[in-house]
Amino acid sequence: GNSVTQMEGPVTLSEEAFLTINCTYTATGYPSLFWYVQYPGEGLQLLLKATKADDKGSNKGFEATYRKETTSFHLEKGSVQVSDSAVYFCALLSGGYQKVTFGTGTKLQVIP
Amino acid sequence: DGGITQSPKYLFRKEGQNVTLSCEQNLNHDAMYWYRQDPGQGLRLIYYSQIVNDFQKGDIAEGYSVSREKKESFPLTVTSAQKNPTAFYLCASTDPTGTITPNYGYTFGSGTRLTVV
Numbered sequence: 001g002n003s004v005t006q007m008e009g010p011v012t013l014s015e016e017a018f019l020t021i022n023c024t025y026t027a028t029g030y031p032s033l034f035w036y037v038q039y040p041g042e043g044l045q046l047l048l049k050a051t052k053a054d055d056k057g058s059n060k061g062f063e064a065t066y067r068k069e070t071t072s073f074h075l076e077k078g079s080v081q082v083s084d085s086a087v088y089f090c091a092l093l094s095g096g097y098q099k100v101t102f103g104t105g106t107k108l109q110v111i112p
Numbered sequence: 113d114g115g116i117t118q119s120p121k122y123l124f125r126k127e128g129q130n131v132t133l134s135c136e137q138n139l140n141h142d143a144m145y146w147y148r149q150d151p152g153q154g155l156r157l158i159y160y161s162q163i164v165n166d167f168q169k170g171d172i173a174e175g176y177s178v179s180r181e182k183k184e185s186f187p188l189t190v191t192s193a194q195k196n197p198t199a200f201y202l203c204a205s206t207d208p209t210g211t212i213t214p215n216y217g218y219t220f221g222s223g224t225r226l227t228v229v
Contacts, residue, residue, distance in 0.1 A: 034217045043118075043202050043220035044155075089154070093217050100206075100217055104154035 002027045006090050006103035013080055013110050021075040021106045023064075023090035031094035033057075033066055033073040038087045038105070047075075047088070080110045114139045118203050118221035124229045125190065125197060133188045133224045135203035142207065144186035145218065148172060149200040158201075161186055190226065198228050 007022040025031065032051045036044040048057030053068035062077045073090060090103040116137045125131045135144065143162050147155040157170030161180040175194025180186055186205075190197045204218040 032217065036217075036220075041223075041225075043116075043222045044204075044218070045220070046217060049217065091217065099157075099160070102155045 002031070002092060002094055002101040004090050004092055004101050004103035006088075006106050009087075009105075009107040011106060011108050013108070015082055015110055015112050016079045017110075019075070019077040019080045019084075019108065021088055021090075021108070023073045023075065023103060025071050025073065025090075025092050027071075027092050027094045027101075029094055031092040033064070034091040034093065034100070035062070035064055035073070035075050036089040036091060036102075038089065040086075044089060080108070082110045082112055084108060085110045116203055116205055116219055116221035118201075118224050120224060121222070123224055123226045125226060126229060128192045130189055130191050131226070133190070133201055133203075133226070135186045135188065135221060136184055137186075137205045137219070137221075138184060139205055139207070139219060140183070141205035141219070142183070143205060144180070145204045145206075146170075146176075146178065146186070146188045147202045147204065149202060149223075155202065158188065197226055200225050 003026045005024050034049045035047040037047045038044045048059040050057040050066035056065045064073050064075045087105045087107045089105045091100050093100050119134045145160040146158040149155050156172050158176050159178040161167035164183050167178050167180050177189045201224045203221040206218050
């Protein structure tokens, strides 16, 4: 079956530091890949997506590249801010009925 | 603006009581989902529905029930058979055909936090 593996958190960074959150996946076929963000007490929001190999998703300074050869979709940001503190979920969508498989989430804490 | 509305935001349940969580969407999405999120854990699928009047069990359906009488609505009932219901519940929807929101995955509601008192 499909699965998503994320690096365990929490990740604590100082403001303006470089962020990488690793994500690897196992899936049949050619899945679409997503990063969602969850702020405290809220639902999940789509952060970025990529639908085919070598696509780069980007939004709000975050980027992730769909690497089929390494089955990875690592999230990166060059300079994090305190407002980026949240839980980040990697996810994949595969199959005909849009069942998304989520990773366990990585909590990011950015300190001033 | 289109979106998903979950209510209430906070809900308290007494032992042995059934409670119903509301989820309404105006995105014209066919598919809807209920997830449970426990502290420090990922999302676990409770039930999902791909079309009106049809739904399937997810990974942790025991102690829960759903209905899908209207396209816009997918309420979740937490029954007294659910022994550990305290959690954050998230509803989501998507467009399987890709004609409304192609490959955008899920749209989520803002969640309901259920606590047993």
